[in-house]
Amino acid sequence: MRIGLFGYGKMGRMIAEIAQSRGHKIVAKVDVDAADIDYASMDVAIDFSTPDSAFDNITGCFENGVPVICGTTGWLNQYNEAVERCNKNKSAFIYASNFSLGVNIFFELNAHLAKMMSKLEQYKVSMEEIHHTQKLDAPSGTAITLAEGIINNTAYTEWQLEKSGDKIIPITSKREGMVPGTHSICYESNVDSIEIKHTAHNREGFALGAVIAAEWIQGKTGVFSMKDVLNLS
Ligand SMILES: NC(=O)C1=CN([C@@H]2O[C@H](COP(=O)(O)OP(=O)(O)OC[C@H]3O[C@@H](n4cnc5c(N)ncnc54)[C@H](OP(=O)(O)O)[C@@H]3O)[C@@H](O)[C@H]2O)C=CC1
Numbered sequence: 001m002r003i004g005l006f007g008y009g010k011m012g013r014m015i016a017e018i019a020q021s022r023g024h025k026i027v028a029k030v031d032v033d034a035a036d037i038d039y040a041s042m043d044v045a046i047d048f049s050t051p052d053s054a055f056d057n058i059t060g061c062f063e064n065g066v067p068v069i070c071g072t073t074g075w076l077n078q079y080n081e082a083v084e085r086c087n088k089n090k091s092a093f094i095y096a097s098n099f100s101l102g103v104n105i106f107f108e109l110n111a112h113l114a115k116m117m118s119k120l121e122q123y124k125v126s127m128e129e130i131h132h133t134q135k136l137d138a139p140s141g142t143a144i145t146l147a148e149g150i151i152n153n154t155a156y157t158e159w160q161l162e163k164s165g166d167k168i169i170p171i172t173s174k175r176e177g178m179v180p181g182t183h184s185i186c187y188e189s190n191v192d193s194i195e196i197k198h199t200a201h202n203r204e205g206f207a208l209g210a211v212i213a214a215e216w217i218q219g220k221t222g223v224f225s226m227k228d229v230l231n232l233s
């Protein structure tokens, strides 16, 4: 597979390593101010860039017939438009706030737990995410997906940073050192707490998941998710 990398930072470099170890070729590394992008050389684009650049990178690919795997977070106010552009150009697209197998299992666990907790009014939910100090967005994309998983299965209607309320899921975002990504969800009552937590030890799981998604999307048209890729129920 010939891969164009949009964003060649911490994730771009790790994806290149893993993709090459699986026999793929990196044909382009597109970073800031890239001119003359050779879309024709790519079977797939993998975007791990910045919140400000992801949308233009993605839609540029769709317009040039290149399917896209996007892991960039912090641009989701434009997600619906990206989906429209994908469909209009008969292209293929997967966005995931987190490509790791472990977090995708954690998403399922979160939804299941939320369903059970929805009947128990004595418990209040809260979330915490911890990441490295270079992270541009807060809360993390993964935290937003987790919050949506709770909202879809309970009476909670929204999430807020550092703000609680009857129907609000409060999220605390911490930025510390080199932390790759830690997410925890806590249900607390007067008598006890129930907590679930995912800790990434490094970025390899994110990168491997993105490469697996790129392999999976070959020959497909449409908008998919990691649930499709991993065949999770
Ligand atoms: N979905 C997932 O599984 C994961 C998602 N992420 C997300 O991926 C994104 C990237 O993370 P990470 O690699 O750690 O960040 P980095 O800051 O290390 O890398 C981002 C890169 O994008 C470059 N860039 C800036 N502008 C553009 C542009 N217009 N086009 C292409 N590239 C550009 C930056 O260049 P410069 O430094 O010169 O500005 C930098 O090299 C973040 O949004 C992060 O949240 C991260 C890990 C896992």
Ligand SMILES: O=C(O)C1=N[C@H](C(=O)O)C[C@H](O)C1
Binding pocket: 073, 097, 098, 131, 135, 136, 139, 140, 141, 142, 143, 180, 181, 182
């Ligand atoms: O910026 C990061 O590093 C990460 N970003 C993603 C997010 O915002 O959820 C995924 C992972 O937690 C690492």
